[in-house]
Amino acid sequence: MTTERDYGQLLTLTFSTPMPYEWSIGKYGSLFFHEIRAHQRFIGIRCPQCGKVYVPPRRLCAPCFMELDELVILANLGTIMAFSVVNYPFPDPATGEQRPIPYTYGYIKIEGSDNIFSHIINETNVERIAVGMKVAAVFRDREEMQGNIQDIKYFEIME
Amino acid sequence: MARRVAIVGTGQTDHRSHRPDVNGREMIYEAVKRALDDCELSIHDIDAVVIGNMDHFESINYVDTWSVEGSGAVMKPIMKVTTGGTTGTSVAIAAYYHVASGLFDRVLAIGWEKNSESDTTAAIITCSDPIWDRFSYSGAIPSLATEASAYMKQYGATQEDAARVAVRDRTHALNNPHAHLRRPITVEDVMASPMLAYPIKLLDVCPRTDGAAAVVFAADGVAQKIAPKPAWIRACAVRHTYTWFGDVDYNAGLVSLQGASREAYQQAGIRNPAEDIDVAELYLPYSYAGLKWIEELGFCGPGEGPGFIQDGHTDMGGKIPVNPSGGVISTNCIGATALLRVAEAAGQVMGKASQRQVPDVEVALATGFGGCFWSDMVILGTVRP
Amino acid sequence: MDNIAIVGAAQTTYERRKKDKTCYDLVFEMTKQVLEDSGLTLKDIDNVITVSNDFLDGRTISSMAVGEAAGAHDKNVSTVEGDGTFGALYGAMRVLGGFNTTLVVAHSKGSEGDVKHITNAMFDPIFQRFLGLEAITASALQASVYMDRYGIREESFAQVSVKNHGNAKNNPYAHLPMDLTIEDVMGSRKIADPLKLLDCSPVSDGAAAIIIANESYTSKAKTKPVWIKGLAHCAEAYFLGDRDLADPRSLRDAAEKAYAMAEITDPMKAFDVVELYDAFSYMEPLWLEGLGFCSPGEGCKLLDDGITTMSGTLPVNPSGGVLSAHALLVAGLARIIEAVLQLRGEAENRQVPGAKTALAHGINGPCGQSHCVWVLSSEK
Numbered sequence: 001m002t003t004e005r006d007y008g009q010l011l012t013l014t015f016s017t018p019m020p021y022e023w024s025i026g027k028y029g030s031l032f033f034h035e036i037r038a039h040q041r042f043i044g045i046r047c048p049q050c051g052k053v054y055v056p057p058r059r060l061c062a063p064c065f066m067e068l069d070e071l072v073i074l075a076n077l078g079t080i081m082a083f084s085v086v087n088y089p090f091p092d093p094a095t096g097e098q099r100p101i102p103y104t105y106g107y108i109k110i111e112g113s114d115n116i117f118s119h120i121i122n123e124t125n126v127e128r129i130a131v132g133m134k135v136a137a138v139f140r141d142r143e144e145m146q147g148n149i150q151d152i153k154y155f156e157i158m159e
Numbered sequence: 160m161a162r163r164v165a166i167v168g169t170g171q172t173d174h175r176s177h178r179p180d181v182n183g184r185e186m187i188y189e190a191v192k193r194a195l196d197d198c199e200l201s202i203h204d205i206d207a208v209v210i211g212n213m214d215h216f217e218s219i220n221y222v223d224t225w226s227v228e229g230s231g232a233v234m235k236p237i238m239k240v241t242t243g244g245t246t247g248t249s250v251a252i253a254a255y256y257h258v259a260s261g262l263f264d265r266v267l268a269i270g271w272e273k274n275s276e277s278d279t280t281a282a283i284i285t286c287s288d289p290i291w292d293r294f295s296y297s298g299a300i301p302s303l304a305t306e307a308s309a310y311m312k313q314y315g316a317t318q319e320d321a322a323r324v325a326v327r328d329r330t331h332a333l334n335n336p337h338a339h340l341r342r343p344i345t346v347e348d349v350m351a352s353p354m355l356a357y358p359i360k361l362l363d364v365c366p367r368t369d370g371a372a373a374v375v376f377a378a379d380g381v382a383q384k385i386a387p388k389p390a391w392i393r394a395c396a397v398r399h400t401y402t403w404f405g406d407v408d409y410n411a412g413l414v415s416l417q418g419a420s421r422e423a424y425q426q427a428g429i430r431n432p433a434e435d436i437d438v439a440e441l442y443l444p445y446s447y448a449g450l451k452w453i454e455e456l457g458f459c460g461p462g463e464g465p466g467f468i469q470d471g472h473t474d475m476g477g478k479i480p481v482n483p484s485g486g487v488i489s490t491n492c493i494g495a496t497a498l499l500r501v502a503e504a505a506g507q508v509m510g511k512a513s514q515r516q517v518p519d520v521e522v523a524l525a526t527g528f529g530g531c532f533w534s535d536m537v538i539l540g541t542v543r544p
Numbered sequence: 545m546d547n548i549a550i551v552g553a554a555q556t557t558y559e560r561r562k563k564d565k566t567c568y569d570l571v572f573e574m575t576k577q578v579l580e581d582s583g584l585t586l587k588d589i590d591n592v593i594t595v596s597n598d599f600l601d602g603r604t605i606s607s608m609a610v611g612e613a614a615g616a617h618d619k620n621v622s623t624v625e626g627d628g629t630f631g632a633l634y635g636a637m638r639v640l641g642g643f644n645t646t647l648v649v650a651h652s653k654g655s656e657g658d659v660k661h662i663t664n665a666m667f668d669p670i671f672q673r674f675l676g677l678e679a680i681t682a683s684a685l686q687a688s689v690y691m692d693r694y695g696i697r698e699e700s701f702a703q704v705s706v707k708n709h710g711n712a713k714n715n716p717y718a719h720l721p722m723d724l725t726i727e728d729v730m731g732s733r734k735i736a737d738p739l740k741l742l743d744c745s746p747v748s749d750g751a752a753a754i755i756i757a758n759e760s761y762t763s764k765a766k767t768k769p770v771w772i773k774g775l776a777h778c779a780e781a782y783f784l785g786d787r788d789l790a791d792p793r794s795l796r797d798a799a800e801k802a803y804a805m806a807e808i809t810d811p812m813k814a815f816d817v818v819e820l821y822d823a824f825s826y827m828e829p830l831w832l833e834g835l836g837f838c839s840p841g842e843g844c845k846l847l848d849d850g851i852t853t854m855s856g857t858l859p860v861n862p863s864g865g866v867l868s869a870h871a872l873l874v875a876g877l878a879r880i881i882e883a884v885l886q887l888r889g890e891a892e893n894r895q896v897p898g899a900k901t902a903l904a905h906g907i908n909g910p911c912g913q914s915h916c917v918w919v920l921s922s923e924k
Binding site: 160161162182213214215216217218219220221222223224225226227228232233234235236237238239240241242243249252253255256257258259260261262282283285286287288289395396397398399400401402418529530531 | 545546568597598599602603604605607608609610611612613616617618620621622623624625626630633634636637638640641642662663665666668669670775776777778779780781782793794797798908909910913914
């Protein structure tokens with residue numbers, strides 16, 4: 001409860017209490033993480049109407065408003081559709097700590113899917129990364145896996 | 160039968176990066192007071208209030224009930240409407256339906272944000288899905304960078320093309336006494352500013368602002384008695400197309416804006432947007448949007464955005480001036496930002512935009528942008544629909 | 545006001561923790577179910593209102609997580625943050641203002657966050673939050689002001705808990721159906737004096753949806769339309785110290801407006817059943833006073849006289865009320881849905897025979913700062 005910045009006589013109040021949550025991942029999302037742990041590979045889900053494959057698998061194809069249940073095994077390979085080397089510092093909401101920069105946020109089309117999967121690419125040199133490059137997922141060691149998105153460590157560019 | 164609705168008054172704060180001299184409620188009051196003064200009403204004339212912002216930016220739950228002393232809603236109906244960046248247009252559209260429904264004659268719409276009270280990026284990151292996206296997502300800028308890169312690749316647009324949009328908006332802001340950033344910049348300044356996430360540089364993006372906006376909506380029959388020249392609502396359309404960032408197809412353009420404009424143009428009878436619309440206040444959070452999104456709006460053809468900007472068609476005195484207020488690149492108090500677009504467009508239609516007035520405005524367009532590449536649109540006009 | 549009606553209703557069961565379902569799942573299931581109930585398809589729906597809260601869901605722009613699950617992919621959509629009665633109110637305005645059909649859906653999973661933190665955040669950060677005020681402690685203050693003003697005994701509030709948990713035994717959706725005695729309530733753990741555990745509602749997970757249609761669309765739906773005859777909302781001052789907590793002024797104002805729209809002069813005669821927002825036992829008598837069913841201070845007498853029991857002349861909360869199932873945001877929409885079921889004659893074991901006119905009520909903000917009142921009827 002101190003003044004962080006000097007506004008003369010004007011006081012401010014600091015509040016930094018984290019809010020705890022326990023979010024449900026849901027049926028298909030849980031399967032996705034189980035599959036990574038068991039077989040180090042991705043699964044997606046296909047819409048019976050439009051044929052689109054979504055990864056991570058979800059319950060619904062929005063344009064068709066159709067419930068999905070046809071799981072599809074996918075490779076842990078993909079193509080960079082877009083990327084951004086992030087250079088500005090800000091606190092990570094999960095920890096309150098500042099995230100190390102730079103890091104590369106990537107839009108990756110997993111082979112055999114029709115939407116885009118977001119994750120980190122372990123290359124921060126703009127000269128060595130380009131749209132269209134092939135990438136492969138690198139997973140955590142199995143005993144370290146926790147059933148969350150960080151069970152995928154990052155995607156690495158394939159030479 | 161829906162009633163016709165018009166905007167009769169607008170108010171906004173003098174936007175700044177920090178307003179340590181007021182708390183949120185006091186800042187809201189400033190905008191409300193100015194809106195009421197603008198149309199010479201008192202708070203007693205207001206039948207209902209709609210308010211919106213983004214909860215986590217100030218960490219206030221139930222902003223509607225927390226704010227009543229500032230909004231003037233003590234012993235009045237108040238409702239909170241919030242949809243992220245589009246909050247301001249969502250609030251405006253909600254106020255429109257409050258009146259159109261026949262339940263209320265005079266309704267106050269309020270949008271506000273004190274961005275200085277939290278780390279905006281840390282807060283915006285929590286809009287991404289906690290299970291899937293929050294680990295890698297790093298706020299609005301990288302997804303916009305993704306869109307910008309795709310556009311540059313598709314049409315050969317350059318960083319200088321985008322810089323011209325930032326320069327235009329910042330130049331227009333010199334005419335707006337309420338704007339946050341009121342220092343002129345050049346294309347060279349933009350190019351030399353620090354790279355945030357390729358190809359977006361510091362001067363390509365909006366600032367973080369403390370500010371509030373308020374707009375008074377009134378019913379047909381009431382509006383004409385309040386304002387000599389009310390700004391009639393000709394159309395409202397909303398497309399919040401996506402739920403997942405991974406579903407956005409950047410090569411298809413801003414699909415939500417294409418959809419919203421199709422619907423709104425049809426409602427308002429607009430066939431040739433660049434001819435039929437006299438001025439546009441667009442929610443352009445970064446410069447590249449100013450190239451690409453005017454194509455989605457049909458101001459020019461696909462890939463023609465950079466030329467349209469360079470030829471000065473969107474400058475003051477041009478074919479269709481864009482953002483006479485200085486736009487979002489000059490002022491961005493998020494929950495207020497889209498409502499400011501509506502307020503500024505209304506000011507143009509009412510002929511009350513002072514130094515930033517575009518002559519003889521009959522039809523004005525306002526847009527909102529936010530969420531997961533969502534778009535809202537409001538069209539205002541001098542002619543009662 | 546034009547004739548508009550509720551033509552579809554759906555709700556989940558309410559329970560402590562729906563561990564296998566995400567908010568997206570719940571919203572999708574309710575959307576599907578409310579369409580089935582109404583006999584309409586998604587093509588018949590021209591606009592959508594979702595109801596969510598960023599603190600509850602633990603994300604900024606919480607509406608973003610559920611848009612497509614609500615069928616809003618390519619439609620006009622908006623989001624109300626607050627109780628479901630307010631979301632439904634905006635949905636009704638949109639039908640009155642030109643749309644044909646609004647689908648309104650609310651969800652909450654109180655089990656995922658920490659509700660004390662979340663309701664603490666409703667208090668002013670500068671002056672109140674660090675004092676530790678949250679929904680229960682603030683309500684305890686209100687209960688004690690109310691008791692002190694009219695000399696009410698805790699046993700009178702306990703009686704409400706006994707009645708409503710008992711009613712919940714007839715409601716398959718309720719979270720806490722229970723056979724209780726006044727002694728059980730009085731002997732339950734003190735939470736915040738004078739409130740004991742059984743005076744407080746639970747925190748439930750759940751979701752609900754309704755469809756509101758204009759008159760021409762009511763014939764397309766297969767359900768018996770429930771007509772919206774009156775609706776109003778009102779908020780009073782924010783700081784508890786600025787309010788008379790024993791006098792729900794804003795509720796009185798909203799009720800008067802809603803009754804005027806519905807041309808109701810004597811609410812006790814006009815209504816057959818009431819579903820109100822009893823987050824705590826004391827709220828039921830206090831809100832009944834605000835709704836004009838009795839004079840100030842006489843709310844508890846209505847139950848003493850048996851008027852508000854299932855066999856009385858004005859059954860209140862046949863569903864078991866919010867005391868028996870409290871999914872935040874959803875709870876007000878559930879009141880509307882329970883009223884709809886009563887007026888359709890589909891309330892099964894909790895049916896009030898021959899109910900034709902019903903009242904539904906929701907609240908926002910600390911201690912019922914803001915209220916929303918609905919008058920519904922089986923007759924146009």
